[in-house]
Amino acid sequence: MLGPHTIPEDDRVLDRYIGMILRTGMLVSAVIILFGGILFLARQGANAPNFKQFHGEPRQLTSVRLVVGGVIHGEALPIIQFGLLLLIATPISRVIFAVAAFAWERDYLYVAISLAVLLVLLYSLFGFKSS
Amino acid sequence: MNFLEFSIIVGVASLLAGFLGSLTGLGGGVVVVPLLALAFGVDIHYAIGASLVSVIATSSGSAAAYLREGFSNIRIGMFLEIATTTGAIFGAFLATNTPTKAIAVIFGLMLLASAITSSVRLKERVTDKPVDPLAKSLRLNGAYPVDGVKTPYTVRRVPLGFGLMFGAGTLSGLLGIGSGAVKVLAMDEAMQVPFKVSTTTSNFMIGVTAAASAGVYLSRGYIDPAIAMPVTLGVLAGSLIGARFLVRAKVKVMRLIFAAVIALLGLEMIYSGFTGRL
Numbered sequence: 295m296l297g298p299h300t301i302p303e304d305d306r307v308l309d310r311y312i313g314m315i316l317r318t319g320m321l322v323s324a325v326i327i328l329f330g331g332i333l334f335l336a337r338q339g340a341n342a343p344n345f346k347q348f349h350g351e352p353r354q355l356t357s358v359r360l361v362v363g364g365v366i367h368g369e370a371l372p373i374i375q376f377g378l379l380l381l382i383a384t385p386i387s388r389v390i391f392a393v394a395a396f397a398w399e400r401d402y403l404y405v406a407i408s409l410a411v412l413l414v415l416l417y418s419l420f421g422f423k424s425s
Numbered sequence: 426m427n428f429l430e431f432s433i434i435v436g437v438a439s440l441l442a443g444f445l446g447s448l449t450g451l452g453g454g455v456v457v458v459p460l461l462a463l464a465f466g467v468d469i470h471y472a473i474g475a476s477l478v479s480v481i482a483t484s485s486g487s488a489a490a491y492l493r494e495g496f497s498n499i500r501i502g503m504f505l506e507i508a509t510t511t512g513a514i515f516g517a518f519l520a521t522n523t524p525t526k527a528i529a530v531i532f533g534l535m536l537l538a539s540a541i542t543s544s545v546r547l548k549e550r551v552t553d554k555p556v557d558p559l560a561k562s563l564r565l566n567g568a569y570p571v572d573g574v575k576t577p578y579t580v581r582r583v584p585l586g587f588g589l590m591f592g593a594g595t596l597s598g599l600l601g602i603g604s605g606a607v608k609v610l611a612m613d614e615a616m617q618v619p620f621k622v623s624t625t626t627s628n629f630m631i632g633v634t635a636a637a638s639a640g641v642y643l644s645r646g647y648i649d650p651a652i653a654m655p656v657t658l659g660v661l662a663g664s665l666i667g668a669r670f671l672v673r674a675k676v677k678v679m680r681l682i683f684a685a686v687i688a689l690l691g692l693e694m695i696y697s698g699f700t701g702r703l
Contacts (some may be wrong), residue, residue, distance in 0.1 A: 297570035350646035418640030
């Protein structure tokens with residue numbers, strides 16, 4: 295049978311911080327998306343959308359650097375896209391937090407496992423450019 | 426229809442989807458893709474991109490509530506995320522090379538499968554498989570509260586669970602869904618983790634898995650802000666409202682109704698895929 299030492303009590307503290315990170319990230323990005331959305335609809339709400347044909351988004355909305363550039367210029371769609379990026383980054387930040395927390399607990403096996411997950415996530419975001 | 430009308434109608438529909446999805450535990454993303462594709466004629470790649478982002482939002486939003494209950498196993502989650510995230514990237518690659526018709530048919534089959542599994546209630550298994558020595562060396566075994574008493578549990582068939590998780594990730598990346606059902610199945614059936622632990626741990630993993638495929642979708646230009654905006658805000662608001670109603674609602678009847686809706690959407694997707702209407 296398992297002894298009481300196998301029950302990971304420390305994870306409870308970890309859990310609470312992770313929950314807080316996820317909720318904050320979700321709320322902040324929702325507010326940014328809402329703000330960008332209102333801006334977009336106020337400026338271009340009367341135009342007709344064309345979503346029936348897939349044409350791929352322009353570079354301004356697929357490159358992290360160009361999205362940030364658009365946000366600085368106050369453009370509506372890049373602001374929404376920035377909020378979406380932040381939303382995608384929220385679970386990534388929780389993996390980064392887990393790497394740090396496992397390191398602090400000296401659980402090096404799980405530092406390595408969390409780092410592997412982090413690498414896969416970073417590869418998906420930055421690993422290949424749109425063709 | 427202009428952008429304003431599109432945003433309002435899609436936003437309200439997504440709110441309803443998120444509300445029902447969180448009440449029934451089936452997730453809102455599952456109906457968003459067929460809704461956008463069938464009712465609004467949105468290209469399925471854009472629909473999947475928008476759904477993926479909404480899946481991340483609801484997973485992050487409900488994680489805090491799940492974690493407070495103290496059931497999730499962060500080590501099982503992190504270990505299996507290696508499988509789900511690589512699977513998700515693989516699935517996202519598949520999506521970029523699969524014709525719309527084929528995606529529609531696969532999506533329809535997935536909807537039918539989840540409608541069936543959601544109407545059959547899984548029972549807690551009597552553990553009959555031997556404890557996996559891998560579980561001990563990976564420290565996957567844990568404890569969870571049963572009637573306020575911490576009860577230890579052990580994990581079985583780790584490689585099988587890991588393999589199934591790769592499949593769950595692939596489905597998630599290909600179809601833009603959380604595929605929580607496959608995740609729970611892998612943990613319940615294969616690894617024989619207690620039901621409460623597997624459900625909460627799976628919710629936890631869904632956001633990370635979806636983030637992996639969302640990265641590919643974003644850099645490939647599949648995420649359109651004008652579509653993702655009403656979908657994400659709608660599904661998120663709906664699921665947050667749904668979480669508050671959870672205790673009071675008659676979930677059983679709603680599950681059946683929602684399962685029937687999903688099954689119908691599934692048939693419609695398969696039909697549209699074969700006739701080439703999408």
